[in-house]
Amino acid sequence: MTPDPLRGPSFGSYAPDEVGWLLTDLSHVALEAPTEEREEAVQRGGAHYAESLPQEFQPDPAYLALYRRALDDTAVRLATAVATVTELVLAERGPGVTLASLARAGTPVGILMRRWARHAHGLDLPHYAVSIVRGRGIDTAALRHLAAHHDPARVVFVDGWTGKGAITGELAAALAAHARDTGVRFSDDLAVLADPGHCVRTFGTRQDWLVASACLNSTVSGLVSRTVLNPRLLQPGRYHGAKFYAGLAGADVSAHFLDTVSAEFPRVRAVRPPADRAPDPGIAAQVARIGARYGVDDVTLVKPGVGETTRVLLRRVPWRVLVRAEAPPGDVAHVVHLAQGRGVPVEEVPDLPYSCIGLIHPRYTRGATGADGTAVRVGVSTP
Numbered sequence: 001m002t003p004d005p006l007r008g009p010s011f012g013s014y015a016p017d018e019v020g021w022l023l024t025d026l027s028h029v030a031l032e033a034p035t036e037e038r039e040e041a042v043q044r045g046g047a048h049y050a051e052s053l054p055q056e057f058q059p060d061p062a063y064l065a066l067y068r069r070a071l072d073d074t075a076v077r078l079a080t081a082v083a084t085v086t087e088l089v090l091a092e093r094g095p096g097v098t099l100a101s102l103a104r105a106g107t108p109v110g111i112l113m114r115r116w117a118r119h120a121h122g123l124d125l126p127h128y129a130v131s132i133v134r135g136r137g138i139d140t141a142a143l144r145h146l147a148a149h150h151d152p153a154r155v156v157f158v159d160g161w162t163g164k165g166a167i168t169g170e171l172a173a174a175l176a177a178h179a180r181d182t183g184v185r186f187s188d189d190l191a192v193l194a195d196p197g198h199c200v201r202t203f204g205t206r207q208d209w210l211v212a213s214a215c216l217n218s219t220v221s222g223l224v225s226r227t228v229l230n231p232r233l234l235q236p237g238r239y240h241g242a243k244f245y246a247g248l249a250g251a252d253v254s255a256h257f258l259d260t261v262s263a264e265f266p267r268v269r270a271v272r273p274p275a276d277r278a279p280d281p282g283i284a285a286q287v288a289r290i291g292a293r294y295g296v297d298d299v300t301l302v303k304p305g306v307g308e309t310t311r312v313l314l315r316r317v318p319w320r321v322l323v324r325a326e327a328p329p330g331d332v333a334h335v336v337h338l339a340q341g342r343g344v345p346v347e348e349v350p351d352l353p354y355s356c357i358g359l360i361h362p363r364y365t366r367g368a369t370g371a372d373g374t375a376v377r378v379g380v381s382t383p
Helices: 035-043 061-093 106-121 140-149 166-182 246-251 254-262 282-293 306-315 329-341
Strands: 098-102 127-130 155-161 191-194 202-205 302-304 318-324 346-349 356-360
Touching: 061 106, 061 191, 061 202, 061 254, 061 329, 098 106, 098 140, 106 127, 106 155, 106 191, 106 254, 127 140, 155 306, 282 302, 282 356, 302 306, 306 318, 306 329, 306 356, 318 329, 329 346, 329 356
Parallel strands: 098 127, 098 155, 155 191, 191 202, 318 346
Antiparallel strands: 302 356, 318 356
């Protein structure tokens, strides 16, 4: 037996029919730690990043204005990408699919896919949010719940975007292990809105442009934190955890984001499947070479793509940001704004395979910004 999913308004700000969270409510637990403290603990091997939470980013008015402008400018292409990936899923997996978003970046995408299925086909698809943690796998309690209530072969895992394929590989390995241990097999064909890393075959676009929900944290994701997997708090068999930041309701734009994109559905015309859907592992190899060029040999510290670079600037200790010289300014304006606010050098690089790449500090101790692990003046660093 597994607990029923959490639903709004008692957990999260999404309407109860939009998503069921297969999570344990840890709202009462103090889990937040300063970014610098978390980074040092993770890099020294003293803690896993999923055992605590970063302090919630509170955007200034200038950044919020960038977010709103980005959403207005990209709503039509977001709606088109939602339609494209949903139509691929329905064509290949049938109308009786169950959506399982990878919390939390996948959750607004899963809701939009559910809305498109209703708009275009009159379908009412079940939708859940489940946790997956790099290095720890997917929540097996959540898999048990899905298998008990739905056909595992018709469950489609959903995420917002790909970087270099870490979560794609994590999902495939975790589902293979689950099938080996239980005999229950889920498909690892991950559906994503944007696949700039060429990691999956089911996607809405492969262009590395801004998915506006990447700009913010819980306030665009139903007021739910990123997921937590801390053995001191969660006994075996329980769902992974998360917090509901009800106190941030005044800043919540989650419903506005969804409504803005789905309002553009009537403007989406013919939805054509991408001509080339084959994954390309060569993109990830390019990312590793770029990191090595800057002295970052640990590829986990190299975060490619607009979405991943934004996460670096919001949650980690960034060292430098690389921006493709030809990238559309609107897709990277918020990245530049965040980098400037944190004193992080921004370097234009021609012919990057992504619009931007964020480099996490490779030898971090608190107060360090230079590659050698010592404090240096803001804006001065050495590769």
